[in-house]
Amino acid sequence: MAADTADTLFHRITDYAGRPDPYPLYAELREVGVARQEDGSYLVGTYHEITALLHDPRISSDRRNRSAPEEVAAASALPPSFIGLDDPAHHRLRSLAMRPFGPPHTPGRIDAMHGEMTRIVQDLLNDCRDKDRIDVVDDFAYPLPVTAICHLLGVPTEDQPQFSQWADAIVAGFDPTPGEDPKEREHAAQEARQAMGLYLGGLADQRRTRPSDDMLSAFAAGPGEGTDDRLTPLEIMTNSVLLLIAGHETTVNLITNGVLTLLRHAEQLARLREDPALMPTAVEELLRYEPPVQMLPQRTPLVDIEVAGVTIPKGAPLILVLASGNRDPQRFRDPDRFDPTREDNQHLGFGGGIHSCFGAPLARLETEIALTALLQHLHQPRLVEDPPPYRRSPVLRGPRHLLVEEGQAGG
Template sequence: MTETSAWQQILDHSHRADPYPLYAELRKTPVIRLEDGSYVVSTYREIVALLHDPRLSSDMRNVPELAADAPAQAAEEGTPTPPPTVIQTDPPEHDRLRRLLTRNFGPPHRPDRIDSMIPHLFEIVTNEIDGFAGTDGSGTTRVDIVDDFAYPFPVTVICQLLGVPREDEPRFQAMSDAVVQSADPTTGGIAERQRRRARAIADLGQYFAQLLDARHGQRGDDLLSGLLGGDGDGDEEPMSPEEILSNAALLLVAGHETTVNLITNGMLTLLRHPEVLDRLRRRDEPDLAARVVEELLRYEPPVQFLSNNRNTLDDIEIAGTTIPKGSPVTLVLAAGSRDPDFIPDPDRFDPDREHNEHLGFGGGIHYCFGAPLARPEAQIALTELAHRLKNPRLVADPPPYRASPSLRGPRHLLVEIDGVSPAHHDPPHPPAHMPPYVDSWSSPGTPTDSPRP
């Protein structure tokens, strides 16, 4: 099997349940060129080096094919193209947008925002699991961890954080699905997918515009209100209304789609590793939930790869291959996190690893914006599921998977239980050793061989 054919099989839905043997095949050649002129990078050190290389751009307007397509797209749409989101820009534009977003989201500017949400996260999870028990809390029950739990939980959280009515979920979910589908490399060329993404972001932006109009200028303590306040530092230019709408659309999608997969992949993995599930159920290791989630981000990450959302500003030589200027690049984060040249025994699920350097939240300047929220969401969700579900067992293994090869997770996860245990009344506290919010490899360059402390 060639590495190119391995990549084609990774994209094939028939391999969605277990792409990891194919990732091992892909890593035999760290950098491969596809027929469309794009490149795929699959080994840990090479991925990290590129994530920190300023010559690798996140602004797809630099790709010649897309730059030539932009006027035709504008004419076809008949409406202005939405401005790039924070993950589609480079410094200094990226830095301004990210500072304004983080100032209103949480750490480091508002460390209390996420911490203050912990009791409410626990309350949402408790209420959802209570619903599994039925009327008398006894007997065998079948639940879908996706539809009954992993989806409604982060959707409720991100709606409250952004100030979006929870009852609008049916309205924005179709637009959110369109954004996710635009990242699927099996659904057309890069220019076509970028057009679909722009349309979907514009539709969500229009939804937010209507939402703001309905508020009649009233603001609250939500993130959207904070962005509208334009509280930049001194002479820092605040976001334009169009930038606010575009980035709000991004946060609505990113704030729940990946967390759904993280929780669902997590529960599936725990059911396949009952010894870890039992340890989590006992609650006698205060930091175990944090270590479980970090290992899940390495072992079964919700984001498998960054599909053609990077491009080269100059020729870049890496792993003996020169990637020419203007080339789209896909970074296969899931393959890098299981690279045996960096982490020992990578195909073993082991939350007791002494060092766990993973790419589950990416790296560099685009290190996942929502990591401070995703971590406690997953920790609370998995701890409560482990503690409260009586004798949970899988109905089907493997379960059916979503279409997307990049945002990978089960479409349904059916589990039978023999009832639900009572909830603890005290919400958990974030463990003292929670991983840092920022990526500590923040400067460009190739990482050292030593893991971060």
């Protein structure tokens, strides 16, 4: 690749025209390894370098450490959630949020949702039973995760539609497309984040006097009386918003990208339909092959660092392109081949290091249940449009609609 094109890679990767297939651009990035962009940011696209940076304590997730103040979004009424903080603040908040979610303190919460998620999936498929054409996104992949995460947090069913509007606005605020003024999108995202936070904070207040078996009740009760071992009301608001968005948006893309990939690989689809026991391994391969989170655009070196022979200065925007690392031939054999039985699959689909995905066990379980049931439901599926229309975001990449025609309905 010509050196004079490396500094436009981020512009080309985030251009909507490349959304259906960004992987040739990721291959260009891997040829360079580390690419300085016109705006002073740095892209990293090779597996081993990304992995090292994800575990490097010199790399900050707090955008307030950027050297250029214009890179930092305008102040929000809500402080950063733990995903946008460094240790020790990050460790404290993440630990308190994890306590009611999973092991060691609440080891059975996700497993206990298996029956509920199976019921939700079957209800959604029953609603599709008499349709010759379904939209996998709107009819299936979108409602499942939002129902599951709202159930976990304790959000009433009748309030769930409002979350879709808030979530769309918040995700639009993540769009880093160069050459566009992001202020309007960021302002709308901040307003939606604040509205969602106020709503969830209000629910948490109600749970203090009328607790239930949900995470908001656990957050409100807290494990202790000290300021360091319980979430403040503002921290409950901020981190509940994070959990709802992260637990919903990424799983929508994982399920939808999974369906699209399987429909493009008919032999593998048939194999998984005949042997559902392969589904857990197939989900890991989908996380590598078509990850729902393509890049992490908010990392910042706290000191000058050297990566693959390139010095990245303190305070420069650092973008880790996870989806590129997942296709790195230096790490994965035949990386552009979808292989649902692939072994040694330490993908970057859930990130890594201290910020590895909090909700990975839930996302895995939801996707395994969803894809297994959908493959049994669909007998002769055919894509109506390939490639389908994609969502705008290059960070949370997935189809906006995925129309599938069905010759025979069944279950």
